[in-house]
Amino acid sequence: MADLKLTNVSKRYSNNVEVMRDINLDIKQGEFIVFVGPSGCGKSTLLRMISGLEDISGGTLEIDGEVVNDIPPALRGIAMVFQSYALYPHMTVYDNMAFSLRIAKLDQETIDHYVRKAADMLQLTEYLDRLPKALSGGQRQRVAIGRAIVRKPKVFLFDEPLSNLDAALRVATRMEIANLKESMPDSTMIYVTHDQVEAMTLADRIVLLSAGNIEQVGTPLELYSLPRNVFVAQFIGSPAMNILPATIYACGETTKVNVAGQTNITLPIKTDAGEKNKTAQFGIRPEDLQVSENGDYVISGNIEFVESLGESTLLYIKADGCSDLVTCKLQGILKFKKGDDVKLSASPEKMHLFDANGMNYREV
Amino acid sequence: MMAVSSSRSSLMWVVHITVFILVVMWTVPTAGLFISSIRDKDQLSVSGWWTALSVSEQRLVARSEHPDKQVFSSDGRYEIRGNILEHQDSSITKFGSSSLRPDEFDVGVVAQLKGGKTLQVLENGDYIYSSPEQWKGKRGKRIFYTANIPPRFTLDNYREVLTSEGLAKSFINSLAVTIPATIIPILMAAFAAYALAWMKFPGRALIIAAVVGLLVVPLQMSLIPLLKTYNLIGEFFGVGSKGYIGIWLAHTGFGLPLAIYLLRNYIAGLPGEIIESARVDGANDFEIFSKIILPLSFPALASFAIFQFLWVWNDLLIAMVFLGNNEEQLVLTGRLRELLGSRGGNWEILTASAFVTIIIPLCVFFGLQRYLVRGLLSGSVK
Numbered sequence: 001m002a003d004l005k006l007t008n009v010s011k012r013y014s015n016n017v018e019v020m021r022d023i024n025l026d027i028k029q030g031e032f033i034v035f036v037g038p039s040g041c042g043k044s045t046l047l048r049m050i051s052g053l054e055d056i057s058g059g060t061l062e063i064d065g066e067v068v069n070d071i072p073p074a075l076r077g078i079a080m081v082f083q084s085y086a087l088y089p090h091m092t093v094y095d096n097m098a099f100s101l102r103i104a105k106l107d108q109e110t111i112d113h114y115v116r117k118a119a120d121m122l123q124l125t126e127y128l129d130r131l132p133k134a135l136s137g138g139q140r141q142r143v144a145i146g147r148a149i150v151r152k153p154k155v156f157l158f159d160e161p162l163s164n165l166d167a168a169l170r171v172a173t174r175m176e177i178a179n180l181k182e183s184m185p186d187s188t189m190i191y192v193t194h195d196q197v198e199a200m201t202l203a204d205r206i207v208l209l210s211a212g213n214i215e216q217v218g219t220p221l222e223l224y225s226l227p228r229n230v231f232v233a234q235f236i237g238s239p240a241m242n243i244l245p246a247t248i249y250a251c252g253e254t255t256k257v258n259v260a261g262q263t264n265i266t267l268p269i270k271t272d273a274g275e276k277n278k279t280a281q282f283g284i285r286p287e288d289l290q291v292s293e294n295g296d297y298v299i300s301g302n303i304e305f306v307e308s309l310g311e312s313t314l315l316y317i318k319a320d321g322c323s324d325l326v327t328c329k330l331q332g333i334l335k336f337k338k339g340d341d342v343k344l345s346a347s348p349e350k351m352h353l354f355d356a357n358g359m360n361y362r363e364v
Numbered sequence: 365m366m367a368v369s370s371s372r373s374s375l376m377w378v379v380h381i382t383v384f385i386l387v388v389m390w391t392v393p394t395a396g397l398f399i400s401s402i403r404d405k406d407q408l409s410v411s412g413w414w415t416a417l418s419v420s421e422q423r424l425v426a427r428s429e430h431p432d433k434q435v436f437s438s439d440g441r442y443e444i445r446g447n448i449l450e451h452q453d454s455s456i457t458k459f460g461s462s463s464l465r466p467d468e469f470d471v472g473v474v475a476q477l478k479g480g481k482t483l484q485v486l487e488n489g490d491y492i493y494s495s496p497e498q499w500k501g502k503r504g505k506r507i508f509y510t511a512n513i514p515p516r517f518t519l520d521n522y523r524e525v526l527t528s529e530g531l532a533k534s535f536i537n538s539l540a541v542t543i544p545a546t547i548i549p550i551l552m553a554a555f556a557a558y559a560l561a562w563m564k565f566p567g568r569a570l571i572i573a574a575v576v577g578l579l580v581v582p583l584q585m586s587l588i589p590l591l592k593t594y595n596l597i598g599e600f601f602g603v604g605s606k607g608y609i610g611i612w613l614a615h616t617g618f619g620l621p622l623a624i625y626l627l628r629n630y631i632a633g634l635p636g637e638i639i640e641s642a643r644v645d646g647a648n649d650f651e652i653f654s655k656i657i658l659p660l661s662f663p664a665l666a667s668f669a670i671f672q673f674l675w676v677w678n679d680l681l682i683a684m685v686f687l688g689n690n691e692e693q694l695v696l697t698g699r700l701r702e703l704l705g706s707r708g709g710n711w712e713i714l715t716a717s718a719f720v721t722i723i724i725p726l727c728v729f730f731g732l733q734r735y736l737v738r739g740l741l742s743g744s745v746k
């Protein structure tokens with residue numbers, strides 16, 4: 001049992017700047033939750049409030065139904081893995097992992113059992129006698145994870161654990177973390193990252209934060225296909241979703257919009273009559289655009305530049321009637337060149353429509 | 365490109381030359397002191413330490429055997445025979461019988477002296493002093509000679525200063541002052557530094573400011589008020605006015621501001637995540653301090669220990685104010701000062717004493733200096 005419940009949690013630093021407002025979040029036992037958001041949005045702060053390293057200025061945090069606002073970190077049943085590993089540099093791998101157990105005054109035999117089990121699980125057995133400085137980055141990160149595992153916490157907290165690793169190792173360690181989660185289905189894990197691939201691949205649910213608020217909570221695919229607002233739409237997915245100015249000219253079961261003053265499109269989205277003639281924001285993901293074959297198109301323009309990535313080709317298009325470049329991601333190697341005129345179409349189900357405040361017209 | 369590399373290499377040269385000069389400046393006097401202290405005191409007084417390995421020429425004076433030992437020889441003269449050399453490895457080159465002309469005759473010559481007396485001195489120091497009349501007087505006759513004396517090293521100087529000059533006792537006294545006066549402030553400062561760096565409590569910034577302020581209080585200004593306060597409190601507890609407790613407290617007080625300041629800076633620079641990690645692992649402040657902070661701060665503790673140790677060891681002022689001048693309490697610096705007064709001409713005493721005084725600082729420095737350069741932190745954080 002390790003349910004987490006955050007109710008109206010807020011954080012104010014001494015300079016009275018409120019960096020987190022009204023955070024409400026329910027986390028079920030065994031969930032893998034990922035906090036993502038742009039830098040400075042408060043991911044670490046929220047995680048540290050859950051860990052107890054940072055005071056909670058307002059609201060309550062419950063673990064298993066018990067309010068833990070004033071309970072010190074060690075008694076909350078949590079373990080934390082830091083971005084910088086934070087290994088104890090003067091202790092061997094073994095001692096690093098045994099530290100918390102020794103503090104808890106377990107007997108030597110139990111300590112040894114737990115440490116060896118964790119080392120075995122993380123393939124660290126042959127390094128047990130080494131000091132952290134004699135380990136590679138990936139091994140250090142595994143020791144940090146091992147140090148968390150031996151405590152048998154109810155909740156694991158990870159603060160950007162992979163950001164110090166190089167790309168290849170990051171992928172490998174990401175899979176290790178996924179395996180780790182699988183082998184401990186009952187532990188809750190909360191994971192902070194700003195890498196959306198990590199978020200998409202690891203998370204049961206993603207919590208997307210921006211400027212101290214929760215923007216949306218949902219499964220990775222929910223956030224991808226049904227973003228609550230423009231911010232979420234543009235944050236999830238790479239390259240980011242194209243947003244074009246639009247005007248609604250007919251409402252009802254379907255909505256007709258004029259995109260960028262150029263093309264008229266019917267979207268399978270229900271809108272109230274009151275929305276007629278309002279300006280809106282039309283969204284389309286780069287990977288949902290294709291080159292128009294039958295003459296219907298959403299966007300036309302000419303190519304500003306081309307990026308060939310092998311598996312895909314990115315076109316950056318100066319579209320008629322809009323100031324920002326429109327990105328289009330096409331599969332395969334294609335022979336486009338700068339200055340070509342293109343017409344792009346998309347299937348209406350993949351199109352998004354947001355109101356002037358950025359909220360999605362679809363029900364979220 | 366050329367300009368960069370040539371300026372880089374000329375900088376290297378400056379560094380190398382500077383290091384070389386520093387090494388010479390430090391090593392040569394130390395070596396000189398040491399060599400002087402183990403030389404024979406007669407040689408020390410006539411030639412510099414850099415000649416220690418070469419044969420030295422000395423003008424000396426000796427007395428012949430007592431007139432009682434005279435013998436009446438077969439050719440009708442009274443003779444005194446003997447050897448004037450103390451050490452058999454020297455050799456005599458010249459001799460004389462009067463202080464006005466101590467090197468009048470070459471060795472081996474039979475010198476004709478007034479009153480029909482003759483004197484012959486051989487290279488190995490054997491002499492024959494003969495006279496037509498019977499020798500009189502209570503003492504032997506003086507013989508002046510010039511001898512080539514090979515280098516001679518001895519530990520006698522040390523034996524003498526350690527026993528008869530009381531240096532051994534002062535050495536113990538100095539240790540009795542210095543060791544506690546180093547350990548007490550370091551321990552106190554380490555605790556304080558941790559609290560000031562990592563524990564949140566109201567007034568922390570004020571305390572840090574006060575510590576920085578105390579750094580600039582001159583010692584001389586506070587000596588007398590401190591002594592008066594100490595005596596007052598001492599009277600209350602029945603502790604005498606001069607004693608080890610007083611000097612330990614005084615050195616602790618004078619050392620603490622700098623110790624706290626240095627250690628706080630170092631400890632505040634330790635990565636916060638390590639400390640937070642220990643906190644999540646369940647360690648309380650004391651465990652964090654003893655299991656994480658202390659081992660990681662060892663380089664800082666060691667470097668401050670060196671400073672404090674040397675400062676206390678070499679201190680004379682505080683020792684004079686807080687300790688008595690008797691045999692039980694006189695520290696090395698005080699003893700040296702006394703020797704300078706009473707035995708100012710005896711270089712062998714002074715050099716040996718000085719070397720005894722610097723030997724502990726040298727050991728401390730060489731023992732701990734590797735901690736000054738070792739980076740204990742490598743590998744903990746990326």
Ligand SMILES: Nc1ncnc2c1ncn2[C@@H]1O[C@H](COP(=O)(O)OP(=O)(O)OP(=O)(O)O)[C@@H](O)[C@H]1O
Nearest residue numbers: 013014015019038039040041042043044045046194
């Ligand atoms: N001690 C502090 N005093 C005042 N403001 C702070 C303090 N610590 C953090 N903040 C502010 O709180 C906000 C959230 O910081 P936080 O470290 O949680 O960001 P983050 O989402 O983890 O960013 P990143 O992805 O860069 O790690 C930031 O705007 C930061 O400036």
Ligand SMILES: [Mg+2]
Nearest residue numbers: 043044045160
């Ligand atoms: Mg962060």
